[in-house]
Amino acid sequence: MDQELIKKIPHKTIQRLSQYRRALLLCFEQGKTHIFSHEIANIQHITAVQVRRDLMLIGYSGNLRKGYNIKDLIDLIGEIIDSPNGQKVAIFGMGNFGRAIAKYFTGRRSKLTIVAGFDVSPEKVGKQVAGVPCYSVEEAQQIILEEGIRIGIITVPGDQAVETARMMVEAGVKGILNFSPTPVEVPENVFLEEYDMVTSLEKVAFYVKEH
Amino acid sequence: MDQELIKKIPHKTIQRLSQYRRALLLCFEQGKTHIFSHEIANIQHITAVQVRRDLMLIGYSGNLRKGYNIKDLIDLIGEIIDSPNGQKVAIFGMGNFGRAIAKYFTGRRSKLTIVAGFDVSPEKVGKQVAGVPCYSVEEAQQIILEEGIRIGIITVPGDQAVETARMMVEAGVKGILNFSPTPVEVPENVFLEEYDMVTSLEKVAFYVKEH
């Protein structure tokens, strides 16, 4: 697909494409070959129009009677959101959260690979933690450079997030996913995504409370 | 604040209010008493106008010269998003992810309390895990009813998410935060929020990759 067009895809569509792919992979494993827009929509709790619109944006055409070819669509989404040679990811903070992420990705056939974990705790450093080699924070700069890691996940406690992010950027990380409760600052050329689970939980709590 | 007005606050504003509060709490602990809209905005990577707009919606007025009173604003946000008597939360799946959430909330002064964890693993059942009493899944229905739990967090593996959600709804849970990679179905009267960290990571990867 044309690289110029890819840049014009909205953030939200990128997110949904990632979600579509997950659903499609599941269907593919179950032996399905084709799927309708409204089937995808039901899985993701959105409308069929939204799905068709997103697929239109990426220039994929389905079959009028059979719907979309699952395998083809998976491949096309991969062409758009994946890097051809894969991307290396590091986790900063191998506590419960960091390990959960590491475990989740190990063994998964994906273009994203967790190649390193960093932690301050001496009993983790030098060992494999959840299938990922764990290094001390002091080694981070070197490892990031050596491995060519461009993506980092922050799962350190909130009070260490800012310093961790600063160090990551200095070491050359270009994209940060911050799961700590503390927002961090990055230069303009670094992509930052922050997610705070407390906010999500408070949102649920709000819509559940008896007004 | 008027309960009718509260219902009209958009989802996104609710989320931001939660984030504002977190930032405000941090400033409050540091001894600050007042804050300007652009200060809040900088922390959250949004614009000052957005902040003022949100605060307008909840009817809070700041001081022209000093900005917003941090304590008052924290209290007002609490009045809107918190339940007066607090809300009980259960975690389904006490793996790394579940424990991370449990740990995060224990000891925190909040209107949301994790009162139970559920797991299939016998070595966890009957013990405290990350400060939370852990029960077997079979006991879930009873515990949820007894404790009056209305909010549940799903941190089980993807292949168990659907069944877990079904059981939660049956037991009377009214709000679900699903962290598993598998989307679930809930009846209309149950609020569902789904978050998939892979999607977030793929989004970061997309914007970092060299097009």
Place this chain on the structure above:
DNA sequence: CATAATTTGTTATTTTATTAACAGGGCAAA
């Protein structure tokens, strides 16, 4: 006292995202 500098609160405008509407196509069944 008047002026400049800030900041809030609110209305207007723009942009973005979602939903609706519908033309066109292909298959199935009458």
Place this chain on the structure above:
DNA sequence: TTTGCCCTGTTAATAAAATAACAAATTATG
């Protein structure tokens, strides 16, 4: 064959969200 149904793809309309613009207020300062 032809009618009807159910898809896709696309344009049009609507809704939601974010941004811009600016009046009003307050304090500091010359």
